[in-house]
Amino acid sequence: MAKNNSKLYELDGKVPLTQAIPFGLQHVLAMFVANITPIIILANVVGIDSAISATLIQNCMIIAGIGTLIQLYPIWRIGSRLPIVMGISFTFLSASLAIATTQGMGVLMGAVILGGIIEGLLGLFPRYWTKLIPHIVAATVVTAIGFSLLPIGANSFAGGQGAADFGSANNWIVGSFTLLVCMGFQIFAKGFLRSLSVLIGLVAGYVLTICMGMVDFSGLQSVGIVSLPNFMPFKPEFEIGAFLSILAIYMVSATETIGDTSALCVSALNRNTHKREMGSSVACDGFVSSIAGLFGCTPITSFSQNVGLAAMSGVVNRFAIATGACIMILGGIFPAVGALLTTIPQAVLGGCTIMMFGSIMFAGFRMIARCGFSDRNMIIVALSLSVGLGFTQAAGLFSIFPKIVQTVFAENCVAVVFILAVILNLLLPDKDGSENPKMEKVNE
Secondary structure, eight states, X not given: OHHHHHGGGSTTOOOXXXXXXXXXXXXXXXXXXXXXXXXXXXXXXXXXXXXXXXXXXXXXXXXXXXXXXXXXXXXXXBSOSSXXXXXXXXXXXXXXXXXXXXXXXHHHHHHHHHHHHHHHHHHTOGGGTGGGSOHHHHHHHHHHHHHHHHHHHHHHHTTOTTOTTTTOHHHHHHHHHHXXXXXXXXXXXXXXXXXXXXXXXXHHHHHHHHHTTOOOOGGGTTOOSOOOOOSOSSOOOOOHHHHHHHHHHHHHHHHHHHHHHHHHHHHTSXXXXXXXXXXXXXXXXXXXXXXXXXXXXXXXXXXXXXXXXXXXXXXXXXXXXXXXXXXXXXXXXXXXXXXXXXXXXXXXXXXHXXXXXXXXXXXXXXXXXXXXXXXXXXXXXXXXXXXXXXXXXXXXTTXXXXXXXXXXXXXXXXXXXXXXXXXXXXXXXXXXXXXXXXXXXXXX
């Protein structure tokens, strides 16, 4: 058993299916609600028919599963061969709502398809742009991603933003209990159980919410047995303004994927990211997003919470995580699976994710420490994070700028941090060689 368990911490270790499934399920549960929420919000705001909305939710689960499998087992140079979990991105939600409500879902899907192709092509030629992202820039972006996720975890802990019982005593009890169970197994358990601490905490919290009467199973009664994905529910239309808006946000999504790839390698694999891995993960991000558009879904991206989970558990086995991707696909084909997962209360997910998000931030700190604490690095990190995190918290600060600037930057601190870190890295002279040459050699 101990020998088999050790394979879980290897990319290509041979792991029995009975051991792989719990770890794959753990990854699915960590991101499931976040994966389907953008589609639910978009469908509600745009006023899409309920039957089509249900189909879109199924489609986004299937697309997330396919994207994850391609990251794990690449097709040519598309996919990083790293344990990256993909899902529908929140980053595109604001722009998607603006386009879909004014120009229609067809125009939105056209922009998603074209923009994804551009990002995918960008990922195929990493040598032309990865030099703009040395280690100190990647470290700053990873740290920003960790900070940006903290409010998401806190909102889930309190019951989910906009929930009628937000911050209620029940949510505090459930979130705290789930967090304590996760921490207890993470600290005191060993081996197999320690690596499953998030799943154990989630199950324990879920059982508690059932006992407290917080779970509603009524939605399961009308769910069908099998439902195939609906190809091209909206006919794509192409409009240059919508395309440029979505393309700009694709660049932000690529930034997040680069940061997640770097964080995963440093925190879970204990090494730096290879340039080809960085490009291949972005290529998967783009091309699979184009496929998502063909199925009526908004673009996908790497999920940072799953990077945090890999860092906490140490489980990086591709086969184990591939079982999670297969569970997502099955959840799209068999609606009952997805419907059951949606009954998990937000407070349970919040209790599980708080520490995971913090681990991403810690990975960023580790990367910064490995770069060294020179004056140059201090300026890049301090100014990028201060402006990126600070300005995006000041409502209305970007109001004098065009709408596209507000859409891309005002609500996304990672984009601001990335742009500023790249500019500072290019402008500030590296007199003391603060960008560690050994790290650059590893990245070749």
